[in-house]
Amino acid sequence: MDQGIRQEQGWTIDDDKCLRCGACVGVCPPLALDLTERGGIHFIEEKCTHCTLCEKVCPIGCIKVEPPKAKQHAH
């Protein structure tokens, strides 16, 4: 169980459930997601704004977006 869970920074996908339909890619305003032929949905952390649109549109519910991590203490 849960073997397919892939956790990125603040963004999680269940690769076992994902059907690679690309709906999440289509709604992602900053193009932080890409559907690649090799590795399923590719997540580009630097572009993600944690808006959760991908989570909402997913017909299966296999994406979870967490709030952005608190910034590190200033030096």
Place this chain on the structure above:
Amino acid sequence: MVLGSEYDVVVVGAGPGGSATARKCAELGLKTALLEKRQEIGIPVRCGEGLSIYAVQALGMVDKLPRQVYAQEIDGAIVYSPNGKKVVIDFGETVGYILERKMYDAWLAQQAARKGAYVQAKTEITQLVKEQKNGETYITGVKGNFESDDFEIKCNAVVGADGVEGRITRMAGLRSTLMLKTTDSGYQYEMVDIEMEDPRKLIIYFGSKISPRGYVWIFPKGDDRANVGIGIGSMGYEKTAKQYLDAWIATQPGIRKGSIVNTVCGGIPVGGFLKNMVLNGFAAVGDAAHQVNPIHGGGIGEAQRAGYILGHVLAEAKQKNDFSAKALATYNERWWTERGNMLRNVEKVREVMEKIADEDMDMLADSLDGETIMELCHGKRLSVLAKVLMKKPSLLKLATALV
């Protein structure tokens, strides 16, 4: 059998929109490449697979569809309103097809190839090449990879036929990101060994409990085989599309007993048509340009029709050697005249449907006949719908917005 390094037009994505555009461009003498990132054109299917006879006629495909590209001819529909009232729409003759999309898409791409386009699968476009010309930015090529080889192509125009994802179209600079309020979340099983009321009719179930802001469909692909699917709004309901569909199937013994032979899901653009679909050296077609009927979510015919329009515009651009956004804007004008204004009317009908309560939907099922429902799906007779809505004071505002 080698991808060249210079073309008039590079079409990105070999779905119906891309193949139609490439075919028309090639027919009109343009040197055309049609590139598909998937290993096999037509797979995976992300579609309910319905195509109306009107689209088949408009596309000149009457009597031309090879038998293997469709599973079933359709002569009408059975629509259930939320309270279970049944409206039967029977044309007594074939008014549509349930396709085998993987065969259909392959057939369209083959046609493009036979007309002279160079078609290549497993070819991914990763970057657009942009150049400055006369102080303006033009898209003048693409970079990508085929198997493990990188390539670059120079061209006069790139066509974004890259579907719901629309990454290339957005990288080009069109503001075509799907908005949640005009995107449905779809899920579907292709099932076999199920029972159907009438294997020549689409069966549609409405109701906010079974499918909020959408409906459940059964699209027959034979006597005991069908696409059983659901489309719901994506604005955040308690369950996912898959969970709603599973819950509904659990209540249907004749469906539940069947087997699942394919699972399909996807986002469905249902409105938010683009006023502008072109840039210097670029145009978008099909789902990438949200060219879908917002009531039934059908986009195959729309994509192909738009592709033909775009093919002609690109051929004219070639003649004048002008691929500027200004020249390509003819595509905007023609598409809006031929399709967009009608589809915008359909979107208005949709906006009503998603705002009214189940009991209002029941009232519509009591008041509207099958023919009117079909007309509304094609953006006609909105005044009839408005008249029915006006019967109820609380719906007056929605009614006046229609006319």
